[in-house]
Amino acid sequence: MTDITNLLDYDRKSLENYFDEIGDKSFRAQQVIKWIFHHGVVDYPSMTNLSKNLRSKLEENTVIKLPEIVTEQKSEDGTRKWLVQLDNKNSVETVFIPENDRGTLCISSQVGCPLDCKFCSTAQQGFNRNLTTSEIIGQVWIANKALGCFESGKRMITNIVFMGMGEPLLNYTNVLKAINLLTDDLAFGLARRRVTVSTSGIIPEIDRLKDDTNVSLAISLHASNNDLRNSIVPINRSYPLIDLTGCM
Ligand code: SF4
Numbered sequence: 071m072t073d074i075t076n077l078l079d080y081d082r083k084s085l086e087n088y089f090d091e092i093g094d095k096s097f098r099a100q101q102v103i104k105w106i107f108h109h110g111v112v113d114y115p116s117m118t119n120l121s122k123n124l125r126s127k128l129e130e131n132t133v134i135k136l137p138e139i140v141t142e143q144k145s146e147d148g149t150r151k152w153l154v155q156l157d158n159k160n161s162v163e164t165v166f167i168p169e170n171d172r173g174t175l176c177i178s179s180q181v182g183c184p185l186d187c188k189f190c191s192t193a194q195q196g197f198n199r200n201l202t203t204s205e206i207i208g209q210v211w212i213a214n215k216a217l218g219c220f221e222s223g224k225r226m227i228t229n230i231v232f233m234g235m236g237e238p239l240l241n242y243t244n245v246l247k248a249i250n251l252l253t254d255d256l257a258f259g260l261a262r263r264r265v266t267v268s269t270s271g272i273i274p275e276i277d278r279l280k281d282d283t284n285v286s287l288a289i290s291l292h293a294s295n296n297d298l299r300n301s302i303v304p305i306n307r308s309y310p311l312i313d314l315t316g317c318m
Contacts, residue, residue, distance in 0.1 A: 074132065075088070076202070076204045078211075079204045081250035103254070106257075108256070110220025136208040137205050138155045139152045152165070154208075160181045162201070162235050166213055173226045177206060177230060179234070179237070179245050180201060180235055180241055186304050187292070201236070203244045203247040210227065210252065210258060214226075231268060232268055237269060237270055239269045246282055249265060252265050263285075264286075267279065268289075272309065
């Protein structure tokens with residue numbers, strides 16, 4: 071059995087290609103993306119500027135499938151932490167942190183993490199799998215929904231940080247497509263400087279990211295000398311501090 075296509079796995083360019091491939095106009099991608107990310111609409115019958123024929127074709131061949139919030143914790147300072155179910159085995163955490171001048175959403179990119187940093191609770195659970203693009207961008211969509219942003223039209227999430235579970239640069243392709251949607255005016259339309267990828271220092275992927283997009287980058291050093299960093303951030307043995315500081 072082949073997996074059914076989830077339209078949330080596409081950024082604008084790849085969705086345009088999809089519509090080309092099914093013999094429709096590529097601008098349908100823009101209409102669908104606006105419905106999903108501007109209006110919060112994820113059911114085809116409500117996408118009234120698509121022809122009935124196209125809506126039934128999409129209904130038959132695709133889904134718009136989001137992860138689900140299973141529990142929510144609210145703090146007095148307004149922080150909201152959601153446990154997000156991805157499938158029947160895997161879940162991740164997504165956290166919204168409101169401040170006076172911004173609202174930051176911290177999102178996950180992997181279930182667990184393979185990098186084994188010694189201070190990290192995620193590392194202790196090992197590595198299960200990469201998140202799909204739909205699961206990454208879906209965290210932002212369901213947070214907007216939970217905060218009532220689609221209904222109010224108010225932007226409460228002004229910043230995104232890839233600082234939840236996982237090393238985002240080890241899930242490069244899916245993270246990049248999610249970044250493209252975060253910064254696309256037809257989707258979430260965030261300024262690039264308001265999207266931050268946090269990495270433990272995967273140098274080849276940092277170089278790749280510089281070529282592909284200009285979002286902000288945060289490098290978690292955790293130590294100021296190589297020996298100490300080797301002992302607490304094992305990836306430092308492959309990409310040592312001296313090379314890492316040279317690539318910034
Ligand atoms: S890269 Fe991040 S998530 Fe992975 S083990 Fe290190 S600190 Fe934890």
